Amino acid sequence: MDDTVSLPGKRVGEMVGAIPTVSWSRILSNKRLWVTLFLLIPALAQIFPMVYMISMSFKEGVEVFSYPPTVMPKSLQLGNYQAALEAAPIGRFLFNSMVAALSITLLQIFTAILAAYALARIEFRGKRILFVLILGTMMVPGEITIIPNYLTLARWGWIDTYQALVVPFAASGFGVFLLYQFFRTVPKELEEAAIVDGASRLRFLFQIMVPLALPAIIAFGVYAFVSAWNQYLWPLVVTQSTDMQTAQIGLGMFRAENESNSWGVIMAATSMLIAPSLLLFLVTQRQFVRGITMSGLKG
């Protein structure tokens, strides 16, 4: 749809010759401008908390609580960053989060591809029940699985290990659901042709289906990564040593319960802990968006 219909403005401009008036009315009647202005408010609201966080991280002592609050710090003090780095191994936390989240993502993608293909493309007895069962796992509140799972892992001697952070999340009902949606949209004839050509089902899956579904897989991967990165309760329970703690748990070390904490330091730590995931997200967002756009979600 073309909404740059500004003919009247132009005609008026020529007739009266008052250029400023003309351009004003032209600008004001430009729908795109209004749309952009309309978008600016929520967009600012979306980034403001993060800008504010960064600004806080440079404020020292009670400057954080000055009223009226200021966005710009008096000076760019790096003391909070230094204090945060001295207080806890931030790099190690990020590394642990990265290892856990990446492993979970890859495993979830792999298991979901296999399962979604079976459900979407092969007829077999009990399929419906399995589909409902797998979908149903999305509705089990994570809080309740913690104690039985802890006991299982303790029996295996896995407490305070990477496997404890990863293995219980190696499969995802949501991932199966999402890829199932996509696989269903791939024409059946394609598969029949390939199988007539002598390709095995597995080869068809990995050589044709997976490349076709790549955008959807990447989209799911980003989603899985973000969820894994976000985990709180489970890593809290299964990690013990500081060296195994993830970013989310590590952040707790900066905020003591019964204290007037230094918010500048907390914000500096938060900034450092947010930065890598934000960066990763910005880098992959094109793939993420494309993946969602091309996945079966559009109908």
Added chain:
Amino acid sequence: MRKANLFPWLLLSPTLLVLGMFVIYPAIYSVCLSLQHVDPFTQRSFFAGFENYTELFTSSEYWESVSTSFFFMLYTVIPSIVFSLLIALALDTNPFIRGFFRTLFMMPVAVSTAMAAMLWVFLYNPTAGYLNYLLAVIGIDGPNWLSDPHWALVAVAIATIWKELGFNIIFFLAGLAGVPNELREAATLDGANAWQRFRHVVLPILSPTLFFVGVVSVIHSFESFGQIHILTKGGPAGSTSVLVYSLYRDAFENFRTGYASAQAVVLFGILLLFTVVQFRVAKKRVHYG
């Protein structure tokens, strides 16, 4: 034919193994626990019949939690869908700014719940919070966001919407990309106004996306925990104690394993009910292209 029967099971086995061991088994385990009283440390237990459930359904606090969860769902799902849809529609009309704005809107998605909540703790801070300062600038005496029982749930909802808006926008943009331009143009030529175009052309094609986003948002809203834990701890006066929070507190602070398990079973039932209803409605209303 035997092989064909075994093959899908082989493909499904990793998923079934993991989900079976770490989701389904614990879920069944908690159904058993919900029928017991369990001593917190020794884990010694005895059969309680439906005592935990009776206590649950006669507890005024639990019913408050049910309604809190329901309102929390309304406060988060509806505004977040409406805003993200409006923003997606606006972005869709203007390809030049789409990329830039999309990035801005998506940034909070990459911030973890725990850290996002930390940011909002500060924005809501009664001493030096920026939000009330901004409101004061335009002449509004802002509420005591996190300590006023009338506002706390709204405050948590705002932080939640902030975090999830970008995610929904992407889905809607994806859905909108599926609306053929010719259709809209045709409708415009037929004299349809913006609302009519949206209602009769865009909405039907968007309905599967709307459905998907709806299902996921409802499940998410019922499972929200991190932001409540950091912002309000269920208070003030229980006003933000949603079902998951109440479950968490009984399981991990009060150590009432049996009672918490009963809550988990009921929560699962509620989520299942919502999903089934949504699927039913979808069957009638959702237009798969």
Added chain:
Amino acid sequence: MRELFLIVLVLGAASQALAITEIQFWHSMAGPKGKILDGIVNEFNAVPENQGVFHVHLQYVGSYPEGMNKLRTALLGKKGPAVAQIYDIGTRTMVDSGAVVPLEDFFADDPSLSKETFLPQIRGYYEVDGKLYSLPFATSNPIVYYNAESFRKAGIAGVPKTFAEIEKVALQLSDKKKQLTGITWPLVGWFFEQFVARQGQDLLDHHNGRQGRGVRVNYTSPAGIEAVSFWNRMVKAGSFAHVGRGWEPAAHNFLAGRSAMLITSTSEVFDIAKQAPFEVKTAPIPTKDLAVAGGTVIGGNALWILKKEDKNEEKAAYAFVRYMASLAVQEKWHTSTGYFPIRQDVVEKLEKEGFYAKNPSAWTAIEQLRASAPISATQGALMAVFPEAREHIESAVEKVLAGAMSVEGALTEAKARTEKALARDNAIKTRIVGE
């Protein structure tokens, strides 16, 4: 060949002698206090006698409730630390758990420590059925912190001692236009408990649950009603900054110069003085009637020794706890954090050295503790359902402050809910013990 044999023999013997007992110590001290704790543990590991014998690994396990939860989960999996730092209100649960060795059991073989080493007002809290169960490592009291500059400007000489006087002064120091209030404290059940104890009343029947398990709570006693009414009157008058749950917001309000007084834990005494851009002084907390004997209940946390199959681990745990109780550690801990010195001799030593003359703010809490009447009210309540009870009290206070309920109504509801929890817990304990 013989040499080789000898070497193997020697190495074998050496490795046996070097069988080092490594234990874990789980704690909940985040931020600067965690750093100090870290230093103390390193010093323990570096003590020559401990070299090659004991080694303690320090683990931060999240907030108090998170740490408690983690300990419980670990014990279910037959894992967990040899020493755990547990918050005050977890005392009854720890005793009930059957997973701990009472600290006093170790005193029989160790003449260097006895119950009498510790200040009676402090150890009283952790004495259950006459036995000292844990080391009251980090203990605190609430005290009043005040902005001495605001007081000088308003021409107020010192901090008032009664509720009525506090209300008067708080109102005097408030200024709605400038967004200034007279006083604030965190919305935490602890403060309600303290105001009740200060008025000499038990929180729980059976002498605060210390002679038999408690059944009824005294929330609606005159002392309970007065505690919340005092709070509520100031909020209504606009002289109290109602900044919500958690410990931080109130401290922030005070540090930002918005509230002239703050009631919070003594464990903050050095930190607040350091952070505040104005002069800070301290005073004991107020009460309704100074003539009524009462006092404060200690809060904070204690170190618990867990039962272990390997008795060497229990030995190591005790060696570590004894170190934590030593004069040197207690002096360091007290003077760097503000938590109480739990030993009489530490107080005497510091007094002689003139520490309190230089730091009068740190003296307030000790004075207040000494003035506490030796009654069950100040010994503190024992409840396995304490975290739940606190939640009910906090909710009640919030309902009152929001104007949604009357003081009596809200406290009656909280009382009913807490008593239901107590009854349920007692019934389960009886049934399990009975079986």
